[in-house]
Every structure is written in C-alpha cells, then in structure tokens.
Amino acid sequence: MPGLRRDVLRASGADRVAFVELFFDLVFVFALTQLSSYLFAHRTPLGALEGAILLCAVWWTWVSTTWVTNTLDPARLPVRGAVVALAFLALLMAVAVKESFGDRAWTFALAYVALQVGRSAFMVWATARHDTGISDDFRRILAWTAGGSALWIAGALLPLPAQLPLWIAALCVEFVGTLTGYPMPRRGRVTLERWDLSGAHIAERTSLFVLIALGEGLLVSGFSFVDEESSPEGIVAMACAFVSAAAAWWIYFDHGERVGAEAIERSDAPGRLTRTAYTWVHLLIVGGVVMLSVGDKQALSHPDETGVASALALTTGPFLFLLGSVLFRRMLERSVPRAQLAGVIAVPVVALAGVFAGALATAIAVTAVLVLVAAGETAWRIRLGRRAGG
Incomplete structure (x- = not known):
C-alpha cells in the first residue's frame, strides 16, 4: 500500500x-x-x-x-x-x-x-x-x-x-x-x-487563535493611533480599544475557555461536539474579535462620525463575539450565561443610539457593555465556587 x-x-x-x-x-x-x-x-x-x-x-x-x-x-x-x-x-x-x-x-x-x-x-x-x-x-x-x-x-x-x-x-x-x-x-x-481526538489540544489551539485575534486588534489600533495626531479624543479611543480587548479576553478566558476540554472529554460524541463548538461557533467569536479592531479604527480615525455604517462598524464585533460566547457556553454547559446574553441584548440598543451619536461615544458605550459582561461573568463564577482560567 x-x-x-x-x-x-x-x-x-x-x-x-x-x-x-x-x-x-x-x-x-x-x-x-x-x-x-x-x-x-x-x-x-x-x-x-x-x-x-x-x-x-x-x-x-x-x-x-x-x-x-x-x-x-x-x-x-x-x-x-x-x-x-x-x-x-x-x-x-x-x-x-x-x-x-x-x-x-x-x-x-x-x-x-x-x-x-x-x-x-x-x-x-x-x-x-x-x-x-x-x-x-x-x-x-x-x-x-x-x-x-x-x-x-x-x-x-x-x-x-x-x-x-x-x-x-x-x-x-x-x-x-x-x-x-x-x-x-x-x-x-x-x-x-x-477519530482519537484530543479535546485539550483543540481547546488550547483555538484559545491561542483567539489570543492572536485579540493581539491583531491591538496591533491595528496601535498603528492607527500612531498615524493620527495626538488629541484627547484619540487617547480616549485608544483607551477604549485596550479596555475592550481586555474585557473580551476576560469574558473568554475567565471561565469559558477551560470548560471546553472538559466537556469534550466527557462527551459521548466528542467529534461532533468539537466540530460544532470549535469549527462553527468559534467562527462567530473570531469574526467578532476581528470586527472589534475595525470598530477601534473607526473611533480613532473618525471620532465624530455618525450614521448606520459607523454604528455597525463599532457594534458588529461585540455582538458577534458575545453571541458566539453564548452559543459556545450553551453547547458546553447546557446553560445560557446570563451576563453574555444581557450583552447580546444591549449591543443592538447601543447600535441604534450610535446611528445618531458620534463614533467615540458609541465606542465608550460598547466598551462599558463588555466590561459589565466581564464583571458579571466573574461574579457568576465566584458565586458557583469555580476557579478562574487563563
């Protein structure tokens, strides 16, 4: 042969x-x-x-x-x-x-x-x-x-x-x-x-890719900040970019990332669970992180811009990321994380307001939503007595 x-x-x-x-x-x-x-x-x-x-x-x-x-x-x-x-x-x-x-x-x-x-x-x-x-x-x-x-x-x-x-x-x-x-x-x-799948390996590989995507966002935001003249608006936009990235990292790695490998190892159909959770659902999560960097660049380059295009540039990323996080956790734990679900509901409200508000104001609101979701996620984990990941 x-x-x-x-x-x-x-x-x-x-x-x-x-x-x-x-x-x-x-x-x-x-x-x-x-x-x-x-x-x-x-x-x-x-x-x-x-x-x-x-x-x-x-x-x-x-x-x-x-x-x-x-x-x-x-x-x-x-x-x-x-x-x-x-x-x-x-x-x-x-x-x-x-x-x-x-x-x-x-x-x-x-x-x-x-x-x-x-x-x-x-x-x-x-x-x-x-x-x-x-x-x-x-x-x-x-x-x-x-x-x-x-x-x-x-x-x-x-x-x-x-x-x-x-x-x-x-x-x-x-x-x-x-x-x-x-x-x-x-x-x-x-x-x-x-297939003799290693759930721990796939979970770690995918989490590393999420880190790469977050790092790419900070890289793009940093170059955009350097290209613009220093201003109070630019400093605030750059701060929002960093805090949003940190909040997204916190939401993903505080608890959800760790349970992936455990869920695969326990599953009666690890291949199917892995394919759905890490091949399909993570496309939303990664796409959301990529779009976060697009929103950061929008706030840095056009802080006063209004309209549908500006609002969507700033809110599509957080919405996709949080929606993917909800689906991911739903598959792994058979429950819906309330903090992420609240964020999924809140982001479209911010998008509607962002049509009329400036890009920087929308960026601040989106950052606040992500920070609140991260805080809610950690509070829920501590209440259940579970250890932090990452």
Missing part, C-alpha cells in the same frame, strides 16, 4: 501544542491584520459580504490544519515540514487578501486551493499504512475539496459579478461536506466517532 512508512500519528493523550503549530499561527497575525484593514476600507454591504468570504476562507484554512495536527504528531519531521509548507501557502493568501477581489484573486485562490488540497492529500499519504479508517476519511474530504477548488479557480478567472457567487458556492461545498460527513457514492461518509 502506498504511503508514508513512518508512523506519524499523534500518541493518545499527547495534548501538548508544538512550537511549529505556534509558528504556523504567526502567519495568521498578518492575515487577520490584512482582513481587518480590508473590512475598514470597504464599509459597505458588498464589502461586508466580501469580508465575510475572506474571513471564512482564512478561518477554514486554520481550523482544518488544527484538526490535522490533532491527528498527526507535529514533532515528527514529515509533519513538521508539511506544517511549515502550509504556513508559506497561508502567507501567500494573507498577502493577497486586500486585492483578493481584484488583481490578486488568482494568488488568493491558488494559495487557498494548494493549502486545502495539499493538506488533505498529505493526510491520505501519511495515514494510509497506519490508520486506514482515517486515510479513507481524508480521501472523501479530498474529493469534496477538489470539487470546491474548481469553483475557487473558476471564480478567480472571472470578473467580480461572477467571482462572488462562485466563491460563495465553493465555501458552501466545503461547509456542506463538513456537516454531512463528506458522503461519497458506495464509499460512505466520514465518521468522527472513530
């Missing part, structure tokens, strides 16, 4: 995040910075749709690679080399983000396709001799990925009116494949139950 002779599967119970995985993550600091800059420069319905497509593509490449390094041992030389190669392809994607719906559509599409197809093909080859079940699963994934890849390439060949629907269709192919188990005629579908 063709395949890698050396067994590179991750040992059961090996939960440690490898340094090469952290190196892979470094590329995504740049990718998220480019993405937030794109979203800020295109604050229109079309720009929001394009940004959503790019966010999904960037997130999909990262989270799919995380599943691979949860199965294979990154300390093994072939796996380490593959992760470094995937990091280079992700860098090419990141470089092309700002012109992905323009002159660099080809670069973005080819890098994305090479990363997705190459990763799945490597998994088939690496596991063929050592775990035929996983190898067969990735053959199914590879076939679906190849189908979606044709749409990515076709979209890059065509002008924007055709590129958009084709790239949306390409994402839908991969998302539907994930939801349905990548079914193939006479070959069945992927069965996550037979």
Whole structure:
C-alpha cells in the first residue's frame, strides 16, 4: 500500500501544542491584520459580504490544519515540514487578501486551493499504512475539496459579478461536506466517532487563535493611533480599544475557555461536539474579535462620525463575539450565561443610539457593555465556587 512508512500519528493523550503549530499561527497575525484593514476600507454591504468570504476562507484554512495536527504528531519531521509548507501557502493568501477581489484573486485562490488540497492529500499519504479508517476519511474530504477548488479557480478567472457567487458556492461545498460527513457514492461518509481526538489540544489551539485575534486588534489600533495626531479624543479611543480587548479576553478566558476540554472529554460524541463548538461557533467569536479592531479604527480615525455604517462598524464585533460566547457556553454547559446574553441584548440598543451619536461615544458605550459582561461573568463564577482560567 502506498504511503508514508513512518508512523506519524499523534500518541493518545499527547495534548501538548508544538512550537511549529505556534509558528504556523504567526502567519495568521498578518492575515487577520490584512482582513481587518480590508473590512475598514470597504464599509459597505458588498464589502461586508466580501469580508465575510475572506474571513471564512482564512478561518477554514486554520481550523482544518488544527484538526490535522490533532491527528498527526507535529514533532515528527514529515509533519513538521508539511506544517511549515502550509504556513508559506497561508502567507501567500494573507498577502493577497486586500486585492483578493481584484488583481490578486488568482494568488488568493491558488494559495487557498494548494493549502486545502495539499493538506488533505498529505493526510491520505501519511495515514494510509497506519490508520486506514482515517486515510479513507481524508480521501472523501479530498474529493469534496477538489470539487470546491474548481469553483475557487473558476471564480478567480472571472470578473467580480461572477467571482462572488462562485466563491460563495465553493465555501458552501466545503461547509456542506463538513456537516454531512463528506458522503461519497458506495464509499460512505466520514465518521468522527472513530477519530482519537484530543479535546485539550483543540481547546488550547483555538484559545491561542483567539489570543492572536485579540493581539491583531491591538496591533491595528496601535498603528492607527500612531498615524493620527495626538488629541484627547484619540487617547480616549485608544483607551477604549485596550479596555475592550481586555474585557473580551476576560469574558473568554475567565471561565469559558477551560470548560471546553472538559466537556469534550466527557462527551459521548466528542467529534461532533468539537466540530460544532470549535469549527462553527468559534467562527462567530473570531469574526467578532476581528470586527472589534475595525470598530477601534473607526473611533480613532473618525471620532465624530455618525450614521448606520459607523454604528455597525463599532457594534458588529461585540455582538458577534458575545453571541458566539453564548452559543459556545450553551453547547458546553447546557446553560445560557446570563451576563453574555444581557450583552447580546444591549449591543443592538447601543447600535441604534450610535446611528445618531458620534463614533467615540458609541465606542465608550460598547466598551462599558463588555466590561459589565466581564464583571458579571466573574461574579457568576465566584458565586458557583469555580476557579478562574487563563
């Protein structure tokens, strides 16, 4: 049977995040910075749709690679080399983000396709001799990925009116494949139950990505502050950016992050829980953090601006982040965190007021909501007698 002779599967119970995985993550600091800059420069319905497509593509490449390094041992030389190669392809994607719906559509599409197809093909080859079940699963994934890849390439060949629907269709192919188990005629579908998943590893990897997204926000805000002339409004906006990031960190890491690994280990269907909580729900959380940086830049660059576009730029991020946090905790603990739910309700109220108030005033109100949610989360945890995470 063709395949890698050396067994590179991750040992059961090996939960440690490898340094090469952290190196892979470094590329995504740049990718998220480019993405937030794109979203800020295109604050229109079309720009929001394009940004959503790019966010999904960037997130999909990262989270799919995380599943691979949860199965294979990154300390093994072939796996380490593959992760470094995937990091280079992700860098090419990141470089092309700002012109992905323009002159660099080809670069973005080819890098994305090479990363997705190459990763799945490597998994088939690496596991063929050592775990035929996983190898067969990735053959199914590879076939679906190849189908979606044709749409990515076709979209890059065509002008924007055709590129958009084709790239949306390409994402839908991969998302539907994930939801349905990548079914193939006479070959069945992927069965996550037979995968030896490490809940602790996936939980830690995802929490590290959330940290990267928060760091990207501070990076963007810092550069924006440096580019503007010093003023009282700019100082207040920068303070709001930092406090909002700190509050978002507190909401995610005070309690919720730690319970993820525990819930996966207890679950009767860890694969399905992991896929839903960390692949799907975290897309909202990460998207919310990216949009937080867009709102920070709005308050720094246009503190007096009013209107719908300004209000949405400032409130979309907190809303998505809190909504994702509510869904995440609901899945893990079978309960709805009241503080986050109150925040989900409060943010649209702030958005309505922000249409008429200035961007800086809206930023202050949003920051206050996040701080109150963080305080409520901690008060609830202490009342239950649970220890803090992070």
